[in-house]
Amino acid sequence: MPKSSVSKLVPKVPPLPSVPGMSRRQQFSASTKKTLVEVAEKLFTEHGYASTSLDAIVAGAEVTKGALYHHFSGKQALYEVVFEKVEAATAQSIDAAMRETKDPWEQARAGLRTFLEAVQQPTYRRIVVQEGPAVLGYQRYREQEERSTFTVVEDIVAAVLRAGDRTVDGEMVATFARLFFGAMSAAGESVAEASNPEEAAERVELAVTYLLTGVQTLAQQGVKVEDMR
Amino acid sequence: MPKSSVSKLVPKVPPLPSVPGMSRRQQFSASTKKTLVEVAEKLFTEHGYASTSLDAIVAGAEVTKGALYHHFSGKQALYEVVFEKVEAATAQSIDAAMRETKDPWEQARAGLRTFLEAVQQPTYRRIVVQEGPAVLGYQRYREQEERSTFTVVEDIVAAVLRAGDRTVDGEMVATFARLFFGAMSAAGESVAEASNPEEAAERVELAVTYLLTGVQTLAQQGVKVEDMR
DNA sequence: TACTGAACATACCGACGGTATGGCCAATAG
């Protein structure tokens, strides 16, 4: 058998970009772990948590369950890593969008708009909104959100609220933030599911703007949240 | 062996209340089906969908899997029946609370308050809010909600909105309803999870009232949703 | 009285999450 035909069976593998301060062995390890997470993210998004088998994941990553269970304690732990990754990316994109303007009101609109876009991404929808609470349990789900996306939304809400009423305490801000966060999540689902997503998204923006404007108007009139009792 | 000792091994069973127009056989059948649903509701609420095995359900109902698969096409179908039952009960309780007053604004407050209470019930939280979207899939989940609880919320929102702005179309009402529905669901979770649920519930009521008051104020000033563009 | 079909029970299968064990080889000490 000629050498040339043999060499085709051993395709050249692109050398891993050498990361300083990391041995070759560690780089291989990190690579497989990264691949596992990426494949898991893809499959979880497409088929959901329950319908995605570990066999499918390790097959996609071209490893075995031994590798998976070396890097993660189980299926749920792998899901949590994927969850955090998706969350972090979303929070970061919102943060970036808000940094593009200085005006607080414009920042709020930009942030909410970006959140509305993010919440329509299949990955975020499936992994965070739809299956997150069920897979992680609401406790862990909330703990995770608290450290990323929700915090961003809370900052936005706080800015809008305090612009008019400086007496609102932290608990009240958190409550408003919860309401808006839940509202936007649900809205994202309905937008993504709508027959005409663009129109639906615009309706949501109108509605949210209307609500926020109402809040601002009340605040300008000196009406405090406390007065609602 | 004396008769008395034997009779203790055959405990008297309370006779089934005879339902007119239903043969005894049909009554037994309906009874096992009902029992299966009730046991399933209990176990699904306590342990969640994935952690509740069919063996546990049929053991609790004192039947076998043959009976279960005779009445339901599978685990998910059983879950859907439980889901619909819980949903229907919730919608009905909201409806009842609203009928106690005639004033639209008071009806809205009563309805929202009842919804906020319902959304704190462990059964509703676990089966509908937390695991509903993941187990049924968002499509079926929304279809079910559309036929019960969401419709009630939509009616409330419509009443409040149209009181001020008669030009809002149905799509816009539905959008507002989606926002409020999602907001209330998320709020219910945070309330139920809070260290002091009563305080948390009151904060939510304050916030919602503030939002609705803002909407009303805008409407009284003649500000239409359309003007937000 | 014979018979049919509804209402279950029983036994079993395949898929899947998880575990126990062993092998390979880069990194490091001597």
Added chain:
DNA sequence: CTATTGGCCATACCGTCGGTATGTTCAGTA
């Protein structure tokens, strides 16, 4: 340069669970 160790991963296997195929009983009916 050699021996040894431990991180990294493959292989084989187990228990559980959802689902199915088949058998059995018996109330209702002709």
